[in-house]
Amino acid sequence: MEKKLIRSCSIWRALEVVGDVPILLILEASWLGGKRFDEFRRRTGLLKALLSDRLGRLVTGGLMEKKLYCDSPPRYEYLMTTKGQDLYWTALMLLRWEKKWQVKDKINVELIHKTCGKMFDPVPACGHCSEEIDPTRVAWSEGPGLGWMKPLYSRRRKTRESTGDTTSLMDQAAQIMGDRWGSLIMRSIYTGVNRFDDIRADTAIATNILSERLTWLTDMGMIRQSQYNSNPPRYEYRLRRKGVDYYHALLMLMQWGDKYFVAPEGPPLLLTHEECGHDLDPQVVCSECKEHISFQDVSYRIIDRRPMSENDSEPVPVSRTAS
Structure with missing residues (x-):
């Protein structure tokens, strides 16, 4: 029997770790100052068993370390490692995409760059020419590590529910990156693989799952279906502007x-x-001072614009600063 193979890719390997909505919610809670189990539960809304499992995976994967802070009874904190902090640029690109494309009247965040003291937007920029990265001006070629490997997809439940009852800043952005198959489809389309059979060959996704995810991404406005053959009907999938803008999150991943x-x-x-002709060195910089952004250089203020109750006709802003 022929083995299905997938094009080897750093995105695929990364998604094995973070292609999961609960994982992304925990990482976000950690970036917002969460350290302890109850804090993660409050911020994410995850059930205890699920939260405990995902925290264990993050520790095993080297993204967090578990440290004892109380001997009697034993109490632990979960602190992000350098490996976990290095996902910060990916998180900033997810937040940037969410703020641009999703509902405005909900939880939002203002970012302050400590270096220049100004409120800023994270900007994906080329490390050589400092220009903002336009996805349509990036060329790709096969690298020395390109190959084909047998996919080892672990079983995961689809998580499509809104995170509206938590303090999450990312809703749809987390759903997309947290759905590994959807992200792999986007990877294929970004690299010029547009037709159903070609995407299936590139990702080794089962036909029924691929059909469902393509419909999901189309309904979400990420891609559009275009017919290229009438008898029999055949379709290809092209990016819409919303899908183009998501490129930066997968680039940082x-x-x-x-x-x-x-x-x-x-x-x-x-x-x-293509703007400068150099190998792309993607970075995230401050929109105000154009300096490189690091996790330690950012403070934030969360603004909750959701209604305080179902009877409220207007959202009520509530701001708070990071502890």
Whole structure:
């Protein structure tokens, strides 16, 4: 029997770790100052058993470390490691996309860059020319680590419910990245693989799952279906502007995957920034001072614009600062 293979990719390897909505919600809670189990439960709304399982996975995966802070009774904190903090740029791109494309009257956040003291937006920029990265101006070629491997998809439940009852800043952004199959489809389309059979060959996703995810991404406004053959009907899938803008989140995730999961031969994919002609060195910079953003350089203020009760006709702003 022929084995199904998937194009090796740092995004795929990274999604094995973070392609899960509860994982993303826990990481977000940690970036917002959460350290202890009850804080994570309050911020994420996850059930105790699920939260405990995912915290264990994050510790095992090296993204968090578990430290004892009370001996009697034993109490622990979960602190993000350097490996976990290196996902911060991915999180900023998810937040940037969410703020642009999703409902405005909900929980939002203002970011303050401590270096310049100004409120800022995170901007994806080329490390060589400092210009904002336009996804349509990035070329790709096969890298030394490109190959084909047997996919080892672990079973995960689809998580499509809104996170509206929690303090999450990301709703649809977390749903997309938390759905590994959906993210792999977007990866394929970004690299010019547009037709159903070609996407299936590229991702090794089962036909029924691929059909469902393509419909989901289409209904969400990420991609559009275009007929290229009438007899029999055949379709290809093209990016809409909303899907193009999501590129930066997967780009930063690929960079993280290249750092922590790259093959000995090198990265599987090489990117060139056509604006300057250099290898693309993606960075996240401050919209105000244009300086490189790091996790330690950012403070925030959360603004909750949701109604205080079902009887309220207007949202009530409530702001708070990071502890």
